[in-house]
Amino acid sequence: MIQIVKAQVEDLQDVLTLQKLAYQSEAMLNNDFTIPPLTETLEQLSETFKSVTIxxxxxxxxxEIVGAVRGQAKDHNLLIGRLIVHPRMQNRGIGKxxxxxxxxxxxxYRYELFTSEKSLKNLSLxxxxGYRPYRKEQLSxxxxxxYLEK
Known part of the structure; x- marks a missing residue:
């Protein structure tokens, strides 16, 4: 059974460790291991934690923490980010x-998120x-x- 609850400050190291594991596949897809989820530090996440819901x-x-997601609300818009699931737990509906x-x-709220154009599995989910693409941006x-919205 999976239980989804709000993360606390004491969860941040485990969330960050899982994030770095989960984003390896994204880095491989794009042949870029300098993407922000892989370079984020605990100090950066701790600062971000003040303005997001995880x-x-x-x-x-x-x-064990096997997944996480962030939401940052601003003016009735919610930016959803860093949706992660432990690789051994994927394809079980946890991300959904x-x-x-x-x-x-x-x-x-209006929901917005983004993913790499090469992340076909993410785009499909x-x-x-109900998310629809509305713009592209060259990150590197x-x-x-x-970017997708709902």
Whole structure:
């Protein structure tokens, strides 16, 4: 069983460790290991934590954090970011649960997120959940980001 609850400051190191593990596949897809999720420090995450809501997915049997998502609200817009699931726990609906829970935490907002144009699995999930692409941005010579909204 997976339980999704709000993360606390004492969870940040575990969230960051999971983030660096989960984003390895994204880095490989884009052949770029300098993407922000891989270079973020605990100090940076601790500062970010002051202005975002982080939900964590916990596996009941082990009490391990196996997923997380961030939401940053501003003017009735919610920027959703760093949706992560432990590689061994992927394809079990945890990402979808996290996405739906962060939306439910901020009902009635306009939701926005982004992913690499090479992340076909992510794009598929987001589009199945009602997100639609609205712009592209070149992050680096290797990485193009697609922004989606709902």
């Amino acid at each position: 939900l964590k997915a916990i596996e009941d049997s082990t009490n 649960q996290l996405l739906r829970q962060i939306e439910a935490y901020f009902p009635g 987001y589009q199945k959940e 010579e290797r990485v193009t980001i697609i």
